[in-house]
Amino acid sequence: MxxxxxxxxxxxxxxxxxxxxxxxxxxxxxxxxxxxxxxxxxxxxxxxxxxxxxxxxxxxxxxxxxxxxxxxxxxxxxxxxxxxxxxxxxxxxxxxxxxxxxxxxxxxxxxxxxxxxxxxxxxxxxxxxxxxxxxxxxxxxxxxxxxxxxxxxxxxEMAATLLWPLVLLIPLCFMGSWAFVRYSLRHVLTYRDQIESRGSGDLSAVTVEGLPAEINTIAESVNDLLDRLRRALESERSFTANSAHELRTPIATALAQIQRLQHGVSAGTVKDKMVKIEATLRGLSGLSEKLMQLAKAEGGGLLSTERHDLASLLRLVVDDMQRSFPASMIKLILPQDGAFMSVIDPDAFAILVRNLLDNAIKHGASNQPIEISFSSKGVLSIVNAAPVIPAETLVQLRRRFVRSNISVQGLGLGLAIADAIVTGAGAAMTFNSPATGRADGFEVSVDFFKISKK
Ligand SMILES: Nc1ncnc2c1ncn2[C@@H]1O[C@H](COP(=O)(O)OP(=O)(O)OP(=O)(O)O)[C@@H](O)[C@H]1O
Ligand SMILES: [Mg+2]
Incomplete structure (x- = not known):
């Protein structure tokens, strides 16, 4: 066996x-x-x-x-x-x-x-x-x-004279057939390179001219398969996005109504129940928002045709979130020499940063500042104080619905969304706990260097 x-x-x-x-x-x-x-x-x-x-x-x-x-x-x-x-x-x-x-x-x-x-x-x-x-x-x-x-x-003597050329013939034949096979397989190698160089989110058909007849049939079947897979994934994504979108309005209406009702009710058990319903509705609203983000993250369109400066985008998102916090809570360090241009879609980048920052605020120690830095080489790093997360849990965090801190509300989708954006765009994300150079805390780094030159 x-x-x-x-x-x-x-x-x-x-x-x-x-x-x-x-x-x-x-x-x-x-x-x-x-x-x-x-x-x-x-x-x-x-x-x-x-x-x-x-x-x-x-x-x-x-x-x-x-x-x-x-x-x-x-x-x-x-x-x-x-x-x-x-x-x-x-x-x-x-x-x-x-x-x-x-x-x-x-x-x-x-x-x-x-x-x-x-x-x-x-x-x-x-x-x-x-x-x-x-x-x-x-x-x-x-x-x-x-x-x-x-x-x-x-x-x-005659046999020896005829044997001698073999010494030359063997390496020549080996190198010759090696080179000839390589030449004949050049289109197959291009095909392999094209498949290898694709991002995980790219399911478009692979087209290579001049493939041998034997491989061409396989290539056509692979393209058929990719097409079916893309349609299946698209329908799954659009179902998620549509359902989340459809849920948004009724949830918002129900939330508004329950808030209005609360005004007419004095403190007591009915009021308590109403507060609970409001909290549940808020949770549902959060879920529909995260599902929409996940559908976007897993869909295509994570790269734009133009390049954008990630440093100034980061400043915008952080400023937006900072409004509801004391200024000393979020420390932002941007590169001295200004811009870092990248082809990542600005909306996807904003969703990514918001989720990571939301985690740092939600799971980090509330009395210690969050350090956000962006290096000139395109590495975004967010560090916050938090209890150390064991290594075996750390590797699981990017999976959907996996959480390690259940003392605060959440769904376990934030890092799954971040991971989908990062891998779909071709960047790389790593977690460290304890954070680099510290005894505790959580550090998440996203390296955008690979997608700066596309
Ligand atoms: N900045 C952080 N500091 C400490 N722990 C973190 C941090 N970010 C993530 N974690 C841990 O990783 C888990 C997964 O994070 P994730 O963002 O996927 O889910 P969540 O924040 O719990 O829920 P959601 O983001 O869906 O509202 C969290 O439950 C938390 O335990
Ligand atoms: Mg989160």
């Missing part, structure tokens, strides 16, 4: 590498086959050639030997032909009479290597190839011997 899982989780193999290795192995194998058949054919041809040379030599020497032997004063005497000058003799021969007595032999001939019986035609021993022939009515027999090492050396 584990083996099955392991094999299923195996790292995907690169097509380029597989084809490169496969083709190289194939070419090497073919080369080896060609080499073996060449060696085989050449071996046979060489043997034929060597054999005919051997027979030719015997035929040439024989008449000379006959003259030499018949002209002797003492017939039957053995004689060794002296060499004119020292040389490496490859072919050796002996001439014998029908009883096997040696009458003549070449200067280097060793009679022990020759056949004991007198053969006609070709024969072989382990180390020599022989050719025997009769003359003078079968009374004289010549046998020429040639060492087999000559033939073997020729074949080995």
């Amino acid at each position: 584990r083996f099955l899982r392991n094999s299923l989780q195996k790292k995907p193999q690169s097509l380029q590498k597989t084809l490169g290795i496969g083709l190289t192995l194939g070419v090497t194998l073919l080369w080896m086959l060609a080499l073996l058949s060449t060696v085989y054919v050449s071996h046979n041809k060489l043997n034929e050639l060597f054999d005919s040379a051997l027979a030719e030599t015997a035929q040439r020497i024989m008449p000379l030997a006959v003259v030499e032997i018949t002209n002797r004063e003492i017939p039957g005497q053995s004689q060794q032909i002296m060499s004119f000058e020292a040389h490496d003799e490859q072919l050796v021969y002996i001439v014998r009479d029908e009883s096997g007595t040696i009458l003549l032999q070449s200067h280097n001939a060793d009679p022990t290597v020759f056949n004991k019986t007198l053969h006609k035609g070709f024969s072989s021993s382990v180390t020599y190839r022989f050719y025997g022939a009769w003359a003078v009515q079968n009374t004289l027999h010549i046998e020429v011997a040639e060492p087999l090492t000559q033939r073997r050396d020729a074949i080995i």
Whole structure:
């Protein structure tokens, strides 16, 4: 079972590498086959050639030997032909009479290597190839011997000469097929890069020209799937946004009515119940507002076509919220050199900052200031005093309806909205608790650097 899982989780193999290795192995194998058949054919041809040379030599020497032997004063005497000058003799021969007595032999001939019986035609021993022939009515027999090492050396040399190119061929073939496959897959690689470089919120069709037919079908199916997914998500979002929008007016009307009714009622149980209903209605109004924000955050349109200065936008949102707080409660530090331009949609940015600031006000210690800073590199950081949040809770906070401080009212949607905006726009958000350089507190940082140059 584990083996099955392991094999299923195996790292995907690169097509380029597989084809490169496969083709190289194939070419090497073919080369080896060609080499073996060449060696085989050449071996046979060489043997034929060597054999005919051997027979030719015997035929040439024989008449000379006959003259030499018949002209002797003492017939039957053995004689060794002296060499004119020292040389490496490859072919050796002996001439014998029908009883096997040696009458003549070449200067280097060793009679022990020759056949004991007198053969006609070709024969072989382990180390020599022989050719025997009769003359003078079968009374004289010549046998020429040639060492087999000559033939073997020729074949080995030829095989080695054919093997050498493989040393070059293997790396060349591997690199060649690697480059060729890469060239053939260039559109597929562009397709991969296009998919990889997309933000998580981008569900538009991927269009790449020149895809191979096999991949084109997959690309079309992926586009179909993206289209269906986009429509499903859009209908979900528009349902959320519409329902929240539709709820807004009746909730506001009910809230106004309950407030008006409260004026005519003196303190008592009825008044208490009315206060509770008002609180519930306010909660509902907050929920519809947050649902609308979530629908916007998860929809498209988080990036605008123009670039805006985030520093001045931040100042506007903070000023707006600061009105209901003592001035000393919110400290805002903006970059010295002014603007930081980014393509994030200004409304989405305002929703993001409002939710983060709302959290700092709601969950932070009320007697300690909130520090908001925006660096020239585009990092927004909001720090407030608060009890330390354990790391395992911290990683869950960006999920919907997850809360860790239930002593104040809330839905657990603020950070989910912030996260949807940040990821949809292509920025990055991190939480720290305790805050950097402090023993307690909560710090949220959003890095807009990546979306400053788009
Ligand atoms: N600035 C902060 N200081 C301390 N705790 C925080 C801070 N911001 C978020 N948290 C913790 O993270 C939890 C999730 O925050 P989130 O904004 O998603 O929900 P909420 O503020 O409780 O409700 P909502 O924002 O929907 O009204 C909070 O309940 C709180 O425990
Ligand atoms: Mg919140």
